[in-house]
Amino acid sequence: KHLEIVFNRLNEYGLHINLSKSVFGAEQLEFLGYLITPEGSCPLPEKVRVITEYKLPETIQDLRRFLCMLNFYRRYLKNAAENQAILHDYLKGAKKKDTRKILWTPEAQEKFELCKQDLADATMLGYPNPDFVLSLAVDASDFAIGSVVQQYEEHGWKPIAFYSKKLNTAQKAYSTYDRELLGIYESVRKFKHLL
Structure with missing residues (x-):
């Protein structure tokens, strides 16, 4: 059923695939430096x-x-x-x-x-699922801001993606409150396609 949807969409937009370069029915796949599985990527x-x-x-x-x-x-x-x-x-x-x-x-x-x-030690990152609760956790230090987008699945929170950014000289002078706000702002910008 999923293949039919994909093939119909490709046909609808006039796109062609090379069958000799395609993989069907595999449990996992190595693609562009990543291991892609049904649970996530790593x-x-x-x-x-x-x-x-x-x-x-x-x-x-x-x-x-x-x-x-x-x-x-x-x-x-x-x-x-x-x-x-x-x-x-x-x-x-x-x-x-x-x-x-x-x-x-x-x-x-x-x-x-x-x-x-x-x-x-990198963890496997899950795929966004609209049926699960999504969370954005943000933190800031004296040197950087960081965040994780995660979703609550059957066994707890699973990360979708991490983000971090080094603070410039002016940002390092911000108060703790302002650095936290900057972290929220930058993280929402980074993950707006998920939120």
């Missing part, structure tokens, strides 16, 4: 392994490469902006292919390892 385990085994970058260029790989899966990461802030500080003023060596501080090394661990 990063592909082999891609996660590559990132979690990444050695401490020696140069700015290596760090930029690591952060690009990590941020591909950003929507699965809680507090990504806050955890990556110190790493992004190394990129300030650097050119794209900057080969300068990085002088790592113990705190920055700890955050580097934490970022890898966060990806390894």
Whole structure:
């Protein structure tokens, strides 16, 4: 029945599919770096392994490469902006292919390892269902804002997506109340298609 709906919609808009590149009746599917299942999506385990085994970058260029790989899966990461802030500080003023060596501080090394661990621990994200109660939980710290869209299913709350953003210098000077309001505002803008 679902296939019939999809094929009718494709036909209605004059779209064609290549059957040799299509998969039907599969329980799960690897697609564009994600594992897609009936319950939700998550990063592909082999891609996660590559990132979690990444050695401490020696140069700015290596760090930029690591952060690009990590941020591909950003929507699965809680507090990504806050955890990556110190790493992004190394990129300030650097050119794209900057080969300068990085002088790592113990705190920055700890955050580097934490970022890898966060990806390894990333939870499966569910699909929005209009029959379930939806919630937006927002938080703000001195350095970043973050939120999660989640829905209440049979066994409790299941995340749909995470969002976080590093605060700029002016925003860091906001009161706690104003940072929380900023978090709500930015999160509603980010997830307006779901809310």
